[in-house]
Amino acid sequence: MMTAQQRLYGGGALAVLVIGVGLYAGGVFDQFGTLKHAPPEAPASAPPAPNDLAGDPPRAELAAPAAKTGASVAFRPPPESEMPAGEFGDVIRRGREIFIDTPRAAPAYVGNSLRCVSCHLDAGRLADSSPLWAAFVSYPAYRSKTKSVTTFQQRLQGCFEYSMNGRAPPLGAPELVALESYAYWLASGAPLDPKIAGRGYPALAPPAQTADFARGEAVYVQTCALCHGADGAGQRTQSGYAVFPALWGSDSFNWGAGMGRISNAAAFVKANMPLGLPGTLSDQQAWDVALYMNSHERPQDPRYTGNVQGTRQGFHDTEDSMYGREVAGKVLGASGAPKAFKALTKSRP
Numbered sequence: 203m204m205t206a207q208q209r210l211y212g213g214g215a216l217a218v219l220v221i222g223v224g225l226y227a228g229g230v231f232d233q234f235g236t237l238k239h240a241p242p243e244a245p246a247s248a249p250p251a252p253n254d255l256a257g258d259p260p261r262a263e264l265a266a267p268a269a270k271t272g273a274s275v276a277f278r279p280p281p282e283s284e285m286p287a288g289e290f291g292d293v294i295r296r297g298r299e300i301f302i303d304t305p306r307a308a309p310a311y312v313g314n315s316l317r318c319v320s321c322h323l324d325a326g327r328l329a330d331s332s333p334l335w336a337a338f339v340s341y342p343a344y345r346s347k348t349k350s351v352t353t354f355q356q357r358l359q360g361c362f363e364y365s366m367n368g369r370a371p372p373l374g375a376p377e378l379v380a381l382e383s384y385a386y387w388l389a390s391g392a393p394l395d396p397k398i399a400g401r402g403y404p405a406l407a408p409p410a411q412t413a414d415f416a417r418g419e420a421v422y423v424q425t426c427a428l429c430h431g432a433d434g435a436g437q438r439t440q441s442g443y444a445v446f447p448a449l450w451g452s453d454s455f456n457w458g459a460g461m462g463r464i465s466n467a468a469a470f471v472k473a474n475m476p477l478g479l480p481g482t483l484s485d486q487q488a489w490d491v492a493l494y495m496n497s498h499e500r501p502q503d504p505r506y507t508g509n510v511q512g513t514r515q516g517f518h519d520t521e522d523s524m525y526g527r528e529v530a531g532k533v534l535g536a537s538g539a540p541k542a543f544k545a546l547t548k549s550r551p
C-alpha cells in the first residue's frame with residue numbers, strides 16, 4: 203500500500219478523490235474510528251493571551267495551560283460497538299449521523315459544504331480536534347462571546363449559525379437533542395471538567411515572525427490546494443457530495459465562526475492538517491497558512507451591524523481577525539448585509 207506521503211503527492215484529480223475517499227473510508231481511522239496517527243505533542247509554552255471580543259469561543263475559555271501541557275490524554279470515548287440498544291441508542295446514533303453527515307441529516311439548518319466532522323475530526327472523538335466528549339463536560343459555562351452562561355445546546359446552536367453558516371435549530375429540536383445525546387454518550391466515564399486534557403486545539407505559541415500572506419500562500423499551494431482547491435472552494439463530486447470542504451468563499455464558514463480567528467485556525471491546522479499528516483507543518487507555517495486562509499472573503503458575520511467598521515469594532519477588534527482589514531485593495535467583510543438563509547431544499551448525498 204502507498205504511504206500517505208506518496209498518495210498526497212501522487213497528483214491528478216483521480217488521485218485526489220482516491221485520497222479523499224481512502225482517508226475518509228478508513229485509511230486514516232481504524233475500525234473504531236480512532237485516528238491511527240498519534241496526535242502531535244502540544245507545545246509546552248503558555249498560549250498567547252487572547253483578545254476575546256471576537257470568535258467562537260474566546261480562547262480564554264479553552265486555553266487552560268493545565269490541559270495544554272502535552273500530557274498524554276487519559277480519556278478515551280467508548281467504541282461504537284458499545285452504543286446502547288433501544289430508543290436512547292437510536293437517538294445517539296441519530297446524533298452521530300447528524301455530526302458526520304450534517305447537510306444530509308439536518309438540511310434545514312445548514313448553509314455550506316461543511317459537516318460538524320469537518321472541524322471536529324473522527325466523528326468528534328479526536329483529542330486536540332475539539333472533541334465532543336470534552337465539550338460535553340464543559341457546559342454550562344460563561345462565554346464572553348454571548349456575555350452569558352451558555353448551555354450545551356446553546357453552544358451547539360452557535361456552531362450551526364456560524365461554522366455551518368446556517369440557522370440554529372430551536373432549543374429542544376430533535377437535532378439538538380440527538381447531538382447532545384451523542385456527546386453525552388461519548389463522554390461516558392469522563393470527569394465533569396472544563397480543563398480536561400484534549401479539549402479544543404492545543405494553543406500555539408505566538409509566531410516567531412509576524413504571520414505573512416505570501417509565505418502562507420506558498421504553504422497553501424504546496425500542501426493544501428491539492429485537496430481544498432487552488433481557489434479554496436473545496437471539491438464536490440458530481441452528485442454534490444463535498445469530499446473536501448471549502449476553506450473560504452460562499453460555501454465555507456462565515457466571519458463569525460471560531461475558525462475565522464487566525465489563532466484558532468493555526469492551532470487546528472497544526473494539529474490536524476494536512477489530513478493524514480498532522481503535525482508536519484512548522485508552527486510558523488501553520489500561522490502563515492492560517493492568515494492566508496482567513497484573508498479571503500467568506501459569508502457575512504450574522505452579527506453585522508450595518509457597516510463593516512462598526513462590525514469590526516463590535517466583534518473583530520483584534521489582531522486575530524482579518525475582518526474589516528484591507529487585503530489586495532479590498533476590505534474583507536464588505537459584502538453588505540448577511541444573505542437571507544436559504545435551507546437546502548433537499549438533502550445532499
Ligand code: HEC
Nearest residue numbers: 258259264316317318321332337361365402403455460461
Ligand atoms: C468550520 C469549522 C467548524 C465546524 C464545521 C463546526 N465547528 Fe464546532 N467548533 C469549531 C471551533 C473553531 C470551535 C472552538 C474551538 C475550540 O475548541 O477551541 C468549535 C467549538 C464547538 C463546541 C464547543 C467545544 C468546547 O470544547 O467548548 C461544540 C460543542 C461544537 N463546536 C459543536 C459543533 C457541531 C455540533 C457542529 C455541526 C453542527 C460543529 N461544531 C461544526 C469549528 C467548527
Ligand code: HEC
Nearest residue numbers: 221319320321425426429446447448449471475476477491
Ligand atoms: C489529503 C487532503 C487534504 C489536505 C492535503 C488538506 N486537507 Fe484540510 N481537510 C481535508 C478534509 C477531508 C477535511 C474534512 C475532515 C473530515 O471531514 O474528516 C479538511 C478540513 C479542513 C479544515 C476545516 C474545515 C473547513 O472547510 O474549514 C480546515 C480549516 C483545513 N482542512 C485546512 C487545511 C489546510 C490549511 C491545509 C494545508 C496545510 C489542508 N487543510 C490540507 C482534507 C485535506
